[in-house]
Amino acid sequence: MTRDATTIGVLIGDGASILEVAVAPRVFEIDHGPRGGPTFELLTAGERPGPLATTGGITMSAPHPLAALDRAGVVIVPGWRRPGGPPIAAPVRKTLVRAYDEGATVVGLCLGAFVLAEAGLLDGRRATTHWVCLREFTERFPKVEVVHDALFVDEGRVITSAGSAAGLDACLHLLRRDHGTAVANATARALVVAPQRAGGQAQFVERPVPAFGHDDPVTAAMRYALEHLDDTALDIDRLAATAHLSRRSFDRRFREAAGCSPLQWLLHQRVLRAQHVLSTTDLPMNAVARASGFTDGVAMRPHFRRLVGVPPQSYRESFRAGPPPAG
Structure with missing residues (x-):
C-alpha cells in the first residue's frame, strides 16, 4: 500500500x-x-x-x-x-x-x-x-x-x-x-x-521546591541559598561554609545530590526567581536582577536567555498577568 x-x-x-x-x-x-x-x-x-x-x-x-x-x-x-x-x-x-x-x-x-x-x-x-x-x-x-x-x-x-x-x-x-x-x-x-x-x-516550568532533609548539609545549603538569593555576594564558598564542608567536598557532595554543579544550580535558582519577579511585578529590569541576586540587568540577561530561551523583556511580555508597565 x-x-x-x-x-x-x-x-x-x-x-x-x-x-x-x-x-x-x-x-x-x-x-x-x-x-x-x-x-x-x-x-x-x-x-x-x-x-x-x-x-x-x-x-x-x-x-x-x-x-x-x-x-x-x-x-x-x-x-x-x-x-x-x-x-x-x-x-x-x-x-x-x-x-x-x-x-x-x-x-x-x-x-x-x-x-x-x-x-x-x-x-x-x-x-x-x-x-x-x-x-x-x-x-x-x-x-x-x-x-x-x-x-x-x-x-x-x-x-x-x-x-x-x-x-x-x-x-x-x-x-x-x-x-x-x-x-x-x-x-x-x-x-x-x-x-x-x-x-x-x-x-513554562514551575519553580521546583527541593525536598530538604533535616541533617543533610547540602540541602541545608540549598535552603540557605533560596533564603538569600537577593544577596549578590552569595557565592559557592559561602554555601560551602554554611554546609561546614570544604569547597572540594561541597562540590562533590552537591553534584551527587543535585546532578549538577553548585554554580549551575545557583544560577538556575536565580533565573527562576527572576522569572517569578518578571511575571508578578512592574519592577524595572535592574531591580528584577538585584532581587534575583544579579548585579544588574546586563549581568542577568545572558544567563536568563541561556536557561529560559528568551530575553527577560520578552518573557515579561508573554507572562505578565496585567497590562505592560508604562514607559
Whole structure:
C-alpha cells in the first residue's frame, strides 16, 4: 500500500487529552489548494474499536479502524493516557513500527512520546515530552537522549513535542519543513497563533521546591541559598561554609545530590526567581536582577536567555498577568 505525504493519520488512545486530540485535525483540515498548496486527507483512527474516553468526561469514537493508518504518510499520536498504565497493545506498536519502516513520519505530541518510545522508535534518538514527566521518561527509556528544554524535537522522520500547546508548534514546524513557510504561516494565521514561538519549555516550568532533609548539609545549603538569593555576594564558598564542608567536598557532595554543579544550580535558582519577579511585578529590569541576586540587568540577561530561551523583556511580555508597565 502506497503512503501519501498529504495523508495524515491521527491515532487516538483511550484516555487521551481532548485538547491534544484536536490539534492535528485542526492544523491539517485547512485546505491550501486554492493558493497552490496541499490539500490533506485526515484519517483519525482509534487504538481499538468502540468509544474512547478522553479528558473532561468526553467520549468519542474514531471514524476509521487502526488499519487505515497504513495509508498515512504522517502518523500523529496525541497525548495518551498518563504514564504508568498498561503497555500499548501489540497492534498499535506494529502499526507505528510499520509506518516508520515504510517511510512515514511519526509524531508524538506531549505524552504521545511515551507511546513512540514504547514502540522502540525513539531508541538512539533525541526526544522530548511534557516537562512534568521528563524525569519519568528519562528513567523508563534510557536509550533515548532526552531534551529537557525544547518545544519540539525533529529527528527527521520522528518528531516529539512538549506540552499541549507545543503540539501546535510541532505540527506547524512539520508543515513548514515539508510544505514551505507560506503554508505554515497561512495555517498559523487561520489559528491565530504565532507561526514560530521562540524559546523552549523551560519558560513554562514551575519553580521546583527541593525536598530538604533535616541533617543533610547540602540541602541545608540549598535552603540557605533560596533564603538569600537577593544577596549578590552569595557565592559557592559561602554555601560551602554554611554546609561546614570544604569547597572540594561541597562540590562533590552537591553534584551527587543535585546532578549538577553548585554554580549551575545557583544560577538556575536565580533565573527562576527572576522569572517569578518578571511575571508578578512592574519592577524595572535592574531591580528584577538585584532581587534575583544579579548585579544588574546586563549581568542577568545572558544567563536568563541561556536557561529560559528568551530575553527577560520578552518573557515579561508573554507572562505578565496585567497590562505592560508604562514607559
